[in-house]
Amino acid sequence: MTKSRAARENNPESIIDLTPEGRYVYSGQTLFNNIPTEVVLAKGCVQTIHEVGSANSNVWIAPALIDIQVNGFAGFDFNAATVTSEDVSAMARALWQVGTGFLCPTVVTGSFERISNTLRTIVEACKTDSLVAHSIVGIHLEGPYISAEDGPRGAHPLEHVREPDWDEFQRWQDIAEGQITIVTLAPEKKGAIPFIEKLVANGIVVALGHTDASADDIQAAIDAGARLSTHLGNGAHALIKRHPNYIWEQLGADELWASLIVDGHHLPPAVAKSMVRAKTLDRCVLVSDAVALAGMKPGIYQFAGKSVELTPERCVRLVGTEYLAGSAIELARGIENIVRFAGISLEEAVSLATLQPMRLLNAEAHIEKQANLILFEWDPAQCEINLLATIIGGELVYHSETRSTEEKLTRKPNP
Ligand SMILES: [Zn+2]
Known part of the structure; x- marks a missing residue:
């Protein structure tokens, strides 16, 4: 022992x-x-x-762990206006210390300039640090083409939520030098379905998330080639109709994989277990969805202009409330939790954070090329x-x- x-x-x-x-x-x-x-x-x-x-x-x-949704870590925030390429390198290197070898930095809803700046900074980090370039297996653009509704929108700023815009996206993809590999969007947005078709034609993994979609919207997105539900069960209304609703519809769609935040706070253990059973191990991916407080000591911090508390249980809350303000786990803790919650083996749990994201991103050649x-x-x-x-x-x-x-x-x- x-x-x-x-x-x-x-x-x-x-x-x-x-x-x-x-x-x-x-x-x-x-x-x-x-x-x-x-x-x-x-x-x-x-x-x-x-x-x-x-x-x-x-x-x-x-294999080293692969996290396809990381907003920040160890005090660094990809989406901070002041983020530097040194910060991006430091963040990747801090993640290596907790077993996450590969990541998709996640760029969230913001102004055109702020998103452009984050993308530019990530590209710059890759050019100055070859090992970090190896470690960044793509960029995840989460938003801004998501639901404006309270609940589904989550913590994304309302003023920057907008309709899908292919020209805008192409400008970002040019700045990112083609590195945007996952886009999370809401399929009910105006023009979303042809937008999804174009993303898919360009080899991008389309994920549904921060959405208030109807069953028809979800089916249309699947028909257009959407493949993933981002953090299924989160980015949702606090109260919804028991059925049908967008969680069941995505859970029951065999065409969609699901990424799950298994920190014990975003999904209660029984929900995480039920989702793994319904989706099967072949269609699940673990993500951390970590924010800057991940990897830090419990305490109260000023973060994005708000007082947030990181509890000893690794729960990030707005001070004095029960509202979650992001996840603070390392992906390895998600593996431990899913073994506990879903009763799966260590090997199965590790595959959800290694082989599964590698398959989703079609990144076998890159990841298996070296040790x-x-x-x-x-x-x-x-x-x-x-x-x-x-x-x-x-x-x-x-x-x-x-x-x-x-x-x-x-x-x-x-x-
Ligand atoms: Zn999200």
């Missing part, structure tokens, strides 16, 4: 064999096919990955992942001895 995560953080033990030549040898089992394996690194780079007769049976080797791995211990009694190392693009970018305190990972967000 492994120690609890808290115990390990206070007293980290290393399984790294650090020889005078600077060689690290990790020994563990591959998660998806149980092959005893050694990963040999020299000077921080993978030398060989090879099968061995026996290996450390409590260490698992799995992109996480190594971790799993405590089945506590359902806890204890991350030992992250390898991205063949480079060791994190191992558990490099993070001495949480301070190192985080910084305060700008008020």
Whole structure:
């Protein structure tokens, strides 16, 4: 039995064999096919990955996690007006420290200029940091073509919600140098269906979200090629007709995959379990939908002009209310939670944050080209992942001895 995560953080033990030549040898089992394996690194780079007769049976080797919806992390916010390319790099690198190796930075509803600025900054980060470029597998544009209604709109600013505009989108895609790979929109918006057809023709994954769509709108979007429901069950009215409604319609549509925020707050455990059962593992993807407070210590912060509280349970609330103000989990915590909530295996849960997003984005060639791995211990009694190392693009970018305190990972967000 492994120690609890808290115990390990206070007293980290290393399984790294650090020889005078600077060689690290990790020994563990591959998660998806149980092959005893050694990963040999020299000077921080993978030398060989090879099968061995026996290996450390409590260490698992799995693909690095892929998070297709990240708004911010460790005090950084992709959508802040002041975001810099250094912030984008720092955010990606902070995510590597918690096992998320690949991400789709998520650009949310805003003015043309603000969205353009965020896209430009992400592109700049990719040009100046090749490992970050490898790690960013696409950009997720969530909005601004979403429902203006309170509830479905979520925290997106009303003044910038608008109708789909192909010329505007093309200008953004030009600024993004073609990196926008997912667009979340509401199919009931005027002109949304031909807009979806154009996105699909351009190889973009179309996701339904922040929507008040009717059953007909949803079916028309599916017929036009929409493939995903973004954070199904969230970005919705607090009260809706029991049926039919846009949650059931999307849940029952076999053509649609669903991304799920499994932080224990956005979806109650029974809802998360029911959605996984209804969609099946082949059509689910875990996302963090993390905001800047993710990866930070519990406390009260000034964020986007509001006082928000990060509770010890990793729930982000507007101070003095029950309103959620974003998610603060790491994707690895979503894996732990879905094992608990849905009664699925570790292997199945990890696939929802690795193989599934890779399939959705058709990113196999990019991700499998180099060694992109996480190594971790799993405590089945506590359902806890204890991350030992992250390898991205063949480079060791994190191992558990490099993070001495949480301070190192985080910084305060700008008020
Ligand atoms: Zn959202």
